[in-house]
Amino acid sequence: MILLNCPNCGQRNSLEFRYGGEYNPRPAKPLETSDAQWADYIYMRTNKSGVQKEWWYHRAGCGLWFLAERDTRSNEVMQTYLWEPAAKEVGD
Amino acid sequence: MNEFQEKLVHFTWPEPKKSYDVVIVGGGGHGLAAAYYLATRHGITNVAVLERNYIGGGNSGRNTTIIRANYGIPEAVRFYQHSLELYQTLEAETGRWIMHQEKGILWMAHSEIGMQQQKARAAINRAFGAKTEFLTPEEILKVCPEIDLTGGGVWPVVGGSYNTEAATARHDRVNWALAEGAMMRGVHVHQKTAVTGLLMEGNRVTGVQTDKGPISAGIVMSAVGGHVTSLAAMAGLRLPIRTHPLQAFVTNHYARTFHPIVASTNLLFYVSQTARGEMLMGAEIDPQPSYNYRSDHHFLQSCAFRATTLLPFLRDLRVLRQWTGVCDMSPDYSPIMGKTSVDGFYITTGWGTWGFKAIPASGEQMAQLIATGETPEMIAPFALSRFAEDRLMADRGSAGTH
Numbered sequence: 001m002i003l004l005n006c007p008n009c010g011q012r013n014s015l016e017f018r019y020g021g022e023y024n025p026r027p028a029k030p031l032e033t034s035d036a037q038w039a040d041y042i043y044m045r046t047n048k049s050g051v052q053k054e055w056w057y058h059r060a061g062c063g064l065w066f067l068a069e070r071d072t073r074s075n076e077v078m079q080t081y082l083w084e085p086a087a088k089e090v091g092d
Numbered sequence: 093m094n095e096f097q098e099k100l101v102h103f104t105w106p107e108p109k110k111s112y113d114v115v116i117v118g119g120g121g122h123g124l125a126a127a128y129y130l131a132t133r134h135g136i137t138n139v140a141v142l143e144r145n146y147i148g149g150g151n152s153g154r155n156t157t158i159i160r161a162n163y164g165i166p167e168a169v170r171f172y173q174h175s176l177e178l179y180q181t182l183e184a185e186t187g188r189w190i191m192h193q194e195k196g197i198l199w200m201a202h203s204e205i206g207m208q209q210q211k212a213r214a215a216i217n218r219a220f221g222a223k224t225e226f227l228t229p230e231e232i233l234k235v236c237p238e239i240d241l242t243g244g245g246v247w248p249v250v251g252g253s254y255n256t257e258a259a260t261a262r263h264d265r266v267n268w269a270l271a272e273g274a275m276m277r278g279v280h281v282h283q284k285t286a287v288t289g290l291l292m293e294g295n296r297v298t299g300v301q302t303d304k305g306p307i308s309a310g311i312v313m314s315a316v317g318g319h320v321t322s323l324a325a326m327a328g329l330r331l332p333i334r335t336h337p338l339q340a341f342v343t344n345h346y347a348r349t350f351h352p353i354v355a356s357t358n359l360l361f362y363v364s365q366t367a368r369g370e371m372l373m374g375a376e377i378d379p380q381p382s383y384n385y386r387s388d389h390h391f392l393q394s395c396a397f398r399a400t401t402l403l404p405f406l407r408d409l410r411v412l413r414q415w416t417g418v419c420d421m422s423p424d425y426s427p428i429m430g431k432t433s434v435d436g437f438y439i440t441t442g443w444g445t446w447g448f449k450a451i452p453a454s455g456e457q458m459a460q461l462i463a464t465g466e467t468p469e470m471i472a473p474f475a476l477s478r479f480a481e482d483r484l485m486a487d488r489g490s491a492g493t494h
Binding site: 018035 | 380384
């Protein structure tokens with residue numbers, strides 16, 4: 001069982017949540033993004049064996065989408081937090 | 093063939109050489125099969141299979157051993173039917189008893205749409221060489237009298253498809269038969285040898301770095317299960333793979349009377365009886381990716397609940413063992429085979445939850461690719477390049493694990 005700390009509701013069983021995929025920012029300038037870059041964004045994944053930044057959705061709770069850092073080898077969740085548009089991410 | 097005619101397997105464990113024509117990373121079924129077919133079909137024996145643990149210790153020894161060809165698109169039906177036929181003759185060819193047993197797989201439909209899917213499946217299977225028929229509930233009961241056609245009053249069985257040639261085989265014996273066949277012809281298999289890096293010259297892979305030293309190779313083929321993304325990353329290659337755990341369990345022994353393999357579109361589980369009489373069950377992958385092999389109670393409860401809905405006699409049995417494998421899931425639930433954008437680096441991956449049935453065909457086709465340098469027509473549609481071309485295979489429903 002994986003325990004996740006929802007930023008709103010606190011620690012809950014992961015069965016209350018839906019996994020939303022590894023953190024994979026969308027290309028910021030669509031018109032300047034090549035087909036190969038789009039294909040990479042849509043299909044390819046880092047699939048990390050180690051601490052991965054990923055999305056979760058509190059489906060059976062408050063409905064919040066948030067980020068978690070989880071070790072995919074042990075399923076230990078290091079931290080959870082709300083997404084914030086970092087300045088460097090705009091136009092990344 | 094049976095246990096009384098058997099002789100002990102002949103494994104030989106030579107020291108690693110500095111160089112091979114072909115190095116195969118991953119000593120599971122797919123890697124061993126490629127080595128076996130390289131040796132038997134192409135006379136290429138200067139080959140090493142590197143396995144970081146012991147042969148068949150990954151998903152090749154953790155799956156539910158179902159061999160079937162009832163897929164949903166022409167390319168897949170042809171490929172899996174070919175694999176199913178290679179399995180049918182594997183005992184005669186290797187001289188090893190792999191406990192191949194033809195059982196037939198029933199795939200239940202519980203709704204109008206499910207029935208249409210199973211009818212379409214039977215039609216496309218027949219059109220491309222697989223023996224699948226559509227059965228009415230009464231006909232299903234003749235094949236499997238244990239089924240509760242009312243589905244516990246919630247999931248009534250309204251029909252189903254029946255792939256008559258579907259079978260099971262003993263997974264360890266498949267691995268051993270292929271390993272022995274390859275070794276007898278001069279292939280080296282190195283267990284407890286982990287690949288820690290790839291040797292590169294420009295855009296070409298020229299060998300592997302292992303924890304026992306470097307080994308150079310003309311061609312490196314990845315037959316890694318679970319950690320293929322890490323290996324490909326060493327070559328600078330990104331893959332469309334997410335690694336998800338898949339769990340399975342067996343019950344205690346039941347009189348050996350349960351003949352077919354049973355699966356269901358809505359209830360998402362599959363069950364068969366092992367040669368020891370255990371009822372073997374699996375279901376869908378864990379929802380989040382992980383490299384963790386831990387099994388959990390939630391899966392056990394959920395899978396058992398669904399299986400007992402259709403097969404009430406299972407309620408009287410007890411759970412004996414539960415285990416987990418980690419599966420390389422591709423976005424379209426179809427495998428990825430062939431060349432990559434890196435020279436000298438071939439892959440057979442994306443075997444997710446459907447790899448065991450494909451072991452002989454994948455091995456045979458990859459061996460042909462290595463021997464000739466040309467991608468065989470049968471596996472060309474499964475190339476890695478299909479993702480960049482946005483040409484995915486529309487066959488997710490055939491996996492039965494999501």
